[in-house]
Amino acid sequence: xxxxxxxxxxxxxxxxxxxxxxxxxxxxxxxxxxxxxxxxxxxxxxxxxxxxxxxxxxxxxxxxxxxxxxxxxxxxxxxxxxxxxxxxxxxxxxxxxxxxxxxxxxxxxxxxxxxxxxxxxxxxxxxxxxxxxxxxxxxxxxxxxxxxxxxxxxxxxxxxxxxxxxxxxxxxxxxxxxxxxxxxxxxxxxxxxxxxxxxxxxxxxxxxxxxxxxxxxxxxxxxxxxxxxxxxxxxxxxxxxxxxxxxxxxxxxxxxxxxxxxxxxxxxxxxxxxxxxxxxxxxxxxxxxxxxxxxxxxxxxxxxxxxxxxxxxxxxxxxxxxxxxxxxx
Numbered sequence: 001x002x003x004x005x006x007x008x009x010x011x012x013x014x015x016x017x018x019x020x021x022x023x024x025x026x027x028x029x030x031x032x033x034x035x036x037x038x039x040x041x042x043x044x045x046x047x048x049x050x051x052x053x054x055x056x057x058x059x060x061x062x063x064x065x066x067x068x069x070x071x072x073x074x075x076x077x078x079x080x081x082x083x084x085x086x087x088x089x090x091x092x093x094x095x096x097x098x099x100x101x102x103x104x105x106x107x108x109x110x111x112x113x114x115x116x117x118x119x120x121x122x123x124x125x126x127x128x129x130x131x132x133x134x135x136x137x138x139x140x141x142x143x144x145x146x147x148x149x150x151x152x153x154x155x156x157x158x159x160x161x162x163x164x165x166x167x168x169x170x171x172x173x174x175x176x177x178x179x180x181x182x183x184x185x186x187x188x189x190x191x192x193x194x195x196x197x198x199x200x201x202x203x204x205x206x207x208x209x210x211x212x213x214x215x216x217x218x219x220x221x222x223x224x225x226x227x228x229x230x231x232x233x234x235x236x237x238x239x240x241x242x243x244x245x246x247x248x249x250x251x252x253x254x255x256x257x258x259x260x261x262x263x264x265x266x267x268x269x270x271x272x273x274x275x276x277x278x279x280x281x282x283x284x285x286x287x288x289x290x291x292x293x294x295x296x297x298x299x300x301x302x303x304x305x306x307x308x309x310x311x312x313x314x315x316x317x318x319x320x321x322x323x324x325x326x327x328x329x
Contacts, residue, residue, distance in 0.1 A: 051178070
């Protein structure tokens with residue numbers, strides 16, 4: 001039986017280093033802030049996109065006869081990598097692999113720079129699982145120690161929550177799901193491990209992909225309430241540092257190298273929780289207050305002053321009718 005899979009953030013830095021740690025070379029993720037095809041086309045070559053959206057918990061999600069958009073292509077599972085999702089919290093990495101394993105430079109027939117060096121471990125995994133039906137591919141994925149360990153290395157550290165034993169009010173919380181879109185063999189496919197088969201959205205070349213996938217995404221988003229804005233879209237593209245070196249753009253190369261260092265630092269922070277550190281800082285501050293002359297009185301005055309400032313801020317927000325709004329999820 002597979003071990004637990006923790007949740008990971010929908011973040012370009014997380015997914016880029018996830019790619020690298022799985023063994024893929026010269027590939028990264030870019031977050032897209034627009035549904036304009038030109039924004040995606042500017043990142044050419046684009047291997048595919050992964051889309052995060054609110055999962056509907058008040059209605060059946062998996063279709064049986066036909067999807068809400070496109071058509072099921074059951075035969076496609078025999079020639080492209082498509083795996084059923086069999087475990088909780090793995091959909092982000094599964095969406096990533098749905099693009100990556102269909103772009104292996106040694107097996108992809110799309111041409112036009114559409115191939116990726118996915119590395120020997122993932123190539124062996126793909127070659128083995130392609131002989132299996134989608135549900136067994138999903139089981140193989142969930143039991144892969146390499147993929148699970150790399151995935152979990154990017155999970156947020158928390159001393160309070162065990163993500164592998166989530167219970168309680170899950171049905172009342174908003175849930176989110178990752179899916180992938182990628183052109184394979186001249187067809188635009190939606191690869192969603194919770195659906196029974198790949199979903200075809202018609203003929204699509206590598207050049208047509210930015211325009212056609214954005215049309216599909218716009219139709220999907222339009223099915224949500226106008227107030228729903230919790231979506232995230234990331235594109236899997238060639239490493240932008242490679243392009244910068246090819247055209248001799250030193251400034252772009254330095255900018256991308258700096259961004260990689262920032263991503264690496266942020267990913268390192270995700271692996272740690274700072275509750276103990278914060279407790280020690282607070283302990284030191286309290287100790288310094290108590291160590292002063294009239295320590296108890298100084299400590300009491302410090303606490304009361306802090307309470308007064310907090311009450312003043314709250315009152316100011318009430319009078320101004322403002323305040324921060326925190327988005328759940």
